Amino acid sequence: MSRVAVVGTGVIGAGWAALFLAYGHDVVAHDPGEGAEARLREAVAQAWPALERLGLAEGASPERLTFAGELADAVAGAEFVQESGPERIDLKQKLFADLDAATPSGTVIASSSSGLTPSRLQEMCGNAPERVLVGHPFHPSHLIPLVEVVPGARTTDAAVQRALDFYTSLGKRPIHVRQELPGHVTNRLQAALWQEAYSLVERGVVSVADVDAAISQGPGLRWALLGPLVNQHLSGGAGGMAHTLEHLGPPAEEWMKDLRPAPLTPALVSLLVDGVDDELAHVDQTEMVAQRDELLVALLQQKRGHRALP
Structure with a gap:
């Protein structure tokens, strides 16, 4: 082509x-x-x-x-x-x-x-x-x-x-993607995370900045290398995914049942916007984007050399 x-x-x-x-x-x-x-x-x-x-x-x-x-x-x-x-x-x-x-x-x-x-x-x-x-x-x-x-x-x-x-x-x-769905696949996965993030902020459980830290300084680092299901498999040690689902599956089901809807009311929108503004109050956003892209390139370069990652 x-x-x-x-x-x-x-x-x-x-x-x-x-x-x-x-x-x-x-x-x-x-x-x-x-x-x-x-x-x-x-x-x-x-x-x-x-x-x-x-x-x-x-x-x-x-x-x-x-x-x-x-x-x-x-x-x-x-x-x-x-x-x-x-x-x-x-x-x-x-x-x-x-x-x-x-x-x-x-x-x-x-x-x-x-x-x-x-x-x-x-x-x-x-x-x-x-x-x-x-x-x-x-x-x-x-x-x-x-x-x-x-x-x-x-x-x-x-x-x-x-x-x-x-x-x-x-x-x-x-x-x-073998079935047509609103938002396709990845945006639906993101939306599930956003929903609970919005709910946690709305309920005062954590701040906007803490939600971002919870992902970027936690599972997001692993997710950049391996997907959530393979990460679950690895967390099961020698027993793999079967062990993870046997031992963590039941409590995870309870957590999923407790996830809350988060309608984007004017009050919640203001809370989220103000929270992001506070989080980035002392950040040069142009430089933030430049550094994000620089790190993305470095990560992509490194991943190309590691063939055991699926």
Whole structure:
């Protein structure tokens, strides 16, 4: 694959564009927003040093990025299309109708959407809906390996495999989500944690800062290396997962039963916003993001050299 189209060049689309370029592809981008091209080129320039540290493909260059003023020009001849437009159904309706009409019928159209199901997107396409699916990344999309590949009711197995293979070729770790669910998989896992975090703050059990410390200084360190289920397996020692579930399963069930709903009332929203503001009151947030990305790159580099991690 050599020519990839990026449609929608906000934060996520720009990250995709930078990654595609880093792996030696020609990228043609389109976004109707005023000043979009300048913002995209600046975003690629900012992402490039981290991508260089991770290793560039032969021939990779930001110079292989072009910007098309018309959608049809961006997708003509594209071998893969990554759509990252706004999460607004009215905009998606026209965008996918136009994409479906202008993109070669054998080309996969993958949406970065975290909120719309692929079957809903396919309903907007009258030409070749069977090549439409969701390819949902995680921010920062040029660094985080995970991408959720979600087929719709009409997506062919061949289209799914092409997407899985393409994302894998980019150093991504795609997962095949076999059922359509609101939020796909990973956002649902995050939402379960957010729900209890919000509830604990609302009930005065801990502060916002303490919730963040509980994860970032605790299980989050392990989760960056191994998933929650493998970590459970390791906590069982020689008995593995079976031992963990036998001894910790029953109390864990009781904890799960005690988890509380946390409706986002105005009072709770204020509590959360104020808590984050307090936590970051003396933090340079620009530097915080830069250091986060620096550590992400270092972690990714280290993980590449440790083949026993699944």
